[in-house]
Amino acid sequence: MDRSNQFYFQWHFLSKCNLRCKHCYQEEYAHDEMDFNKIIQVADQIILALEKWNMYGRISLTGGEPFVSSSLFPLLEYLNENDRIISIDILTNGTLITEGDILKLKKINKLHQIQISLDGGTAEIHDAVRGKGAFEKAINAIRLLRGDDIEVALMFTLMKINQNNYMKFIDVAETENVNAITLERVTPCGNSNLDDVLTAEEIKTIYTDITLRANEMNQLPVIRRARPLWINTLCDNTRTDANIGGFCPVGLTALAILWDGTVLPCRRLEIPLGNILNDGLFKIWYDSEVLWNIRNKNNLKGKCNGCRNLAYCGGCRAVAYAITGDYMEEDPQCWMKE
Amino acid sequence: MLDERIVLMLDENVVLRSINDKFWALDTRLGAQYKLNRVSFDILSCLDGKKTVSEVVNDASQLYNVSFDIFFDDACGLLKDAVEKKLVMEVKL
Numbered sequence: 001m002d003r004s005n006q007f008y009f010q011w012h013f014l015s016k017c018n019l020r021c022k023h024c025y026q027e028e029y030a031h032d033e034m035d036f037n038k039i040i041q042v043a044d045q046i047i048l049a050l051e052k053w054n055m056y057g058r059i060s061l062t063g064g065e066p067f068v069s070s071s072l073f074p075l076l077e078y079l080n081e082n083d084r085i086i087s088i089d090i091l092t093n094g095t096l097i098t099e100g101d102i103l104k105l106k107k108i109n110k111l112h113q114i115q116i117s118l119d120g121g122t123a124e125i126h127d128a129v130r131g132k133g134a135f136e137k138a139i140n141a142i143r144l145l146r147g148d149d150i151e152v153a154l155m156f157t158l159m160k161i162n163q164n165n166y167m168k169f170i171d172v173a174e175t176e177n178v179n180a181i182t183l184e185r186v187t188p189c190g191n192s193n194l195d196d197v198l199t200a201e202e203i204k205t206i207y208t209d210i211t212l213r214a215n216e217m218n219q220l221p222v223i224r225r226a227r228p229l230w231i232n233t234l235c236d237n238t239r240t241d242a243n244i245g246g247f248c249p250v251g252l253t254a255l256a257i258l259w260d261g262t263v264l265p266c267r268r269l270e271i272p273l274g275n276i277l278n279d280g281l282f283k284i285w286y287d288s289e290v291l292w293n294i295r296n297k298n299n300l301k302g303k304c305n306g307c308r309n310l311a312y313c314g315g316c317r318a319v320a321y322a323i324t325g326d327y328m329e330e331d332p333q334c335w336m337k338e
Numbered sequence: 339m340l341d342e343r344i345v346l347m348l349d350e351n352v353v354l355r356s357i358n359d360k361f362w363a364l365d366t367r368l369g370a371q372y373k374l375n376r377v378s379f380d381i382l383s384c385l386d387g388k389k390t391v392s393e394v395v396n397d398a399s400q401l402y403n404v405s406f407d408i409f410f411d412d413a414c415g416l417l418k419d420a421v422e423k424k425l426v427m428e429v430k431l
Contacts, residue, residue, distance in 0.1 A: 052369035286364035286371070287353050296357045 006086070007053070008254040009046055010060045010267055013039055013075065015259040017065040019093050021119075021130045023159055025190035025268055029064065031259055036071050042261055042276055043078055049281040050084040055253075057084055060115070062091035064259065067101065076108045087112040091155070094118075094141035095134055102148050113151040113179060116142060119159075121168025128161060142176045152178040154221070158206060159186035159196040166206060170213060173221045180222040183210060185333060187268035188322045197323065197333070204335035207233050211244075231312040232336050245312030251294035255285075265290060268318035269327060293328060302330025309336070340391055340414045340421070345429040347387035352425050354382055363425050372425065377402065378416050387429050391417060 015031040017024075034042075050057045059079060066072050072090075079085045087110055094116035105111055116138055120126035123135035145152050156162070156169045166183060173181045185203065186196050198206070211233040214223045222243075225233075231245025248266075256267040261277040263284050264270060273291065274284040285291065293299050294317055297310060304315045315331025323332045348354070351367035354374075361379035363372040374382070380401055384394045391414065399409035420426040 049369065053371075280367070282364075282369040283351075283366040286355070286366045292355060292357070298358070 003253075005055050006058055006253065007050060007055045008058045008060070008249060010062065010091075010254070010256045011042070011046075012062050012064065012256065012258050012267065013042070013071065014064040014066070014069045016068050017063055017093075018068055018095060019065065019130050019134060021093075021117075021191070022161070023119075023129060023157055023186050023190075023192040023196055025187065025192065025270075026064070027190050033069060033071060034259060034261070036074060038261075038277065039071055039075055040078060042257060043075070043082075045276050045281050046257075047082055047084050049285070052282070055084075056086045058087040058089070058112075059085060060089040060091050065093055065096065066090055067092055067096040073104050076105075076111070080108050080110050085110060089113050089115055089153075091115045092117070092141075093130065093134065094138035096137075097141040097144060099144060102144055102150065105145075105150060106148060111150070113153045114141075114145055115153040115155055115182075117157070118154045118169060118172065119157050120162050120165045121170070121172045122165065125162050125165045125168075139172075139176065142178060146177055151180075152176075153180040153182065153224075154178050156181065156183045157186050158183055158198060158203070159192070160198065161196070163198055163202060163206065166210065167213065170210070170221075170223075174217075174219075178221045180220075180224055182224045182227075184227070185316065185319060187316075187318045189268060189270050189318075194323070200333050200335040203229065203333045204232075228313045228316050228331065229334055231309045232334065245309065247310075247312060247314045248316065250317055251291045255281075265294060266318050269321055270318075271321070271327065290327070299328050300330070301326070301328050303334065303336060304330040307336065340418045342392040342395070342410075342414070343390050345388065345390055345431060346385050346394070346417060346421070346426050347429050348382065348385055349425055349427050354379060363420075365425070370423075372423070377412075381413050381416055382420065382426070385426060 014033045015029055017029050079088055089112050118138055119129040126135040142152050154173050186192050188194050188197050225244045226246035228248055250266045256264040257276055261275040263273045263276050271290050273288045315334055317327045319333060320329040320331055321327035351365055353364050353366060355362050361374040363374055381398045384397045395410050395413040396406055398413060399406050
């Protein structure tokens with residue numbers, strides 16, 4: 001699918017959550033949900049921008065935990081009706097999805113995938129991060145969804161506690177016949193801190209292992225590697241697989257929106273750019289110094305600047321910011337030499 | 339033709355931005371975006387709400403080391419177009 005005319009919104013439309021995960025980028029969970037009329041105002045701002053830019057929106061709805069919200073399905077229906085929205089994902093912990101929800105989800109024809117967070121391939125690890133019983137509930141949700149032929153992706157957040165468990169995670173993904181998996185590095189913000197963060201060498205080992213595993217896999221799941229650092233797993237300078245490596249869309253074709261309308265470059269890059277309800281998207285997108293800095297690759301610092309893999313990487317600006325305080329610094333978890 | 343004695347300024351909702359060799363005028367209220375070339379960008383950047391059109395053209399012509407007379411018609415055409423698109427407004431002194 002041509003993505004040159006697509007814009008991605010990760011919309012955390014509520015902060016409430018039934019879990020308290022150790023690494024969550026959110027620290028507060030008690031905010032009241034936005035009134036549904038206000039939620040629709042946010043949606044309309046998104047649609048207005050897409051119309052003006054002649055682009056199409058891919059939206060991930062998340063929280064908090066989206067399935068605790070009574071607004072989830074009305075919002076899904078509203079977005080589903082709009083021609084500018086071409087794809088909707090839901091990012092969830094998977095602990096609250098019921099058979100009744102499945103029936104309603106089946107009616108959302110633009111629903112692309114349900115992404116369930118699974119931070120371990122075993123209950124021991126996953127529950128240590130997310131709370132007792134969370135693994136079993138997540139697995140049940142995966143089976144419910146796949147049983148009804150709804151696409152499922154799994155998200156594994158790589159951190160110290162689960163750094164030896166990622167192969168088990170891939171085993172689970174294969175066994176449960178999920179469609180795609182993402183393994184993303186933890187960003188030390190919110191409840192997470194530097195103690196959770198893996199070293200560059202540890203990341204290298206993990207990414208290399210996963211690459212070898214991916215090369216042996218012929219069927220599902222797809223391992224999503226069109227992201228920063230993955231290009232470095234190729235042993236030479238020849239980029240033979242278009243699905244490996246990718247420049248992060250932050251500042252270019254992506255934004256995150258929080259429960260109160262605050263807009264961030266990315267959920268993990270916690271630099272507020274404005275509020276979509278007060279400022280509108282145009283002012284934020286056109287006038288933010290942060291976004292203009294990120295857009296200019298020449299502003300990258302350290303070994304990211306001039307890196308031979310820059311076109312397919314650029315590092316993670318959120319990780320750089322969380323660890324160094326400078327979002328244009330080199331990615332601290334990159335293992336490439338100068 | 340634009341009156342060279344008037345004073346122009348960017349609309350308060352319009353910002354000028356550039357990355358490397360790409361230039362834009364962006365309307366932060368209505369969302370319109372206009373791609374510019376470097377000369378247009380430099381001319382619009384000279385608008386400060388104090389200088390007359392004639393003074394702005396003079397400043398911009400010096401950036402490119404061309405004579406005022408050669409530069410004038412093109413620059414005025416650009417500014418007239420910018421006024422019509424409401425990127426630029428006249429300052430009433």
